[in-house]
Amino acid sequence: MLISNNTLHPWLEKHWQQVLSLKEQARLPHALMLRGADGLGIEQLASVIGTSLLCKEPTIEGFSCGHCSDCLLVAAGTHPDYHLITVAEDKKLISVDQIRALVKVCMERPHQGGYRIVIIEPCSSMNISAANALLKTLEEPGDNTLLILVSSTTNSLPATIRSRCQLMSINVPTETEGMNWLIKRHLDDKLTILLALRLSKHAPLEALTLLTSEQLHVRQSFITGMARAAEGHLDPIKLVAKLKKDDFASSIEWMYSLALDAQKLSHKVAKEKLINNDHFSLIQKLASKMSNRFDVWVEHLLEARRLMATTSNINPQLITENLMFRWIAIFK
Numbered sequence: 001m002l003i004s005n006n007t008l009h010p011w012l013e014k015h016w017q018q019v020l021s022l023k024e025q026a027r028l029p030h031a032l033m034l035r036g037a038d039g040l041g042i043e044q045l046a047s048v049i050g051t052s053l054l055c056k057e058p059t060i061e062g063f064s065c066g067h068c069s070d071c072l073l074v075a076a077g078t079h080p081d082y083h084l085i086t087v088a089e090d091k092k093l094i095s096v097d098q099i100r101a102l103v104k105v106c107m108e109r110p111h112q113g114g115y116r117i118v119i120i121e122p123c124s125s126m127n128i129s130a131a132n133a134l135l136k137t138l139e140e141p142g143d144n145t146l147l148i149l150v151s152s153t154t155n156s157l158p159a160t161i162r163s164r165c166q167l168m169s170i171n172v173p174t175e176t177e178g179m180n181w182l183i184k185r186h187l188d189d190k191l192t193i194l195l196a197l198r199l200s201k202h203a204p205l206e207a208l209t210l211l212t213s214e215q216l217h218v219r220q221s222f223i224t225g226m227a228r229a230a231e232g233h234l235d236p237i238k239l240v241a242k243l244k245k246d247d248f249a250s251s252i253e254w255m256y257s258l259a260l261d262a263q264k265l266s267h268k269v270a271k272e273k274l275i276n277n278d279h280f281s282l283i284q285k286l287a288s289k290m291s292n293r294f295d296v297w298v299e300h301l302l303e304a305r306r307l308m309a310t311t312s313n314i315n316p317q318l319i320t321e322n323l324m325f326r327w328i329a330i331f332k
């Protein structure tokens, strides 16, 4: 795995430079938490940092060389001092057994005589027992060990974990930076790219996934359906029935983005600043219907988003249908 400047996303570069400078000053912490929104490729930064510290002959820019014995072992997934702890394929969480095994490893000296790298990704996937099992190691991970915890801002973490790590917050790039990066990778017109970027809350990798999947088409037909349902021309149950299981969470986000746009428009925000640049007339119509019913819809949207993010024991189809009925009520 040759990791060069070309593969480090531009919005991660300044954080990479920060780590390099800490390394040069011999001030690298024991535990580093890289925290930011999903869709920024933060796991890539973790891997670049980890491999560069193991490499025998890093490049002038500090990246791993890709061909020394350590780099080859990392690429083969067999480096004895490189530990990637992540959710097993058939599991939902990082287990306490995974962490206990890691704690045991950290009690020994690094095998190759250099650094030991532990990447935990995403660290919010540790259950409480796993997080507790890690605490002591986070404080004293042993010589030459760096724990890198990759954390998404959408999940909360126990304060006990957070307080034991040096935090590096990674922000989404500016809209112009994000647009430039996407334009180089995608053939769509600029308006569609902008739409995808804004729907992804400016996380470029998430926007790229949107642009290269069927999701934008699903959204288009869902919002067109919402507009027809608002006019009484479409049964909301039928509209929701067309959604696939994985689309419910997205459709709730799409509804929420329409609500945000309508609120912005009613506060005289310029048309160009709206997220849904392809549904202006619907947003205009919604903005003209600001009432108690609109507020109730937004309250239910917020609750639905919270439930979708935190609870597995819910019926997303029922939640989406309920939101659609409240949506129709706004226009009655």
Ligand SMILES: [Zn+2]
Residues within 6 Å of the ligand: 054, 055, 056, 057, 058, 064, 065, 066, 067, 068, 069, 070, 071
């Ligand atoms: Zn190397």
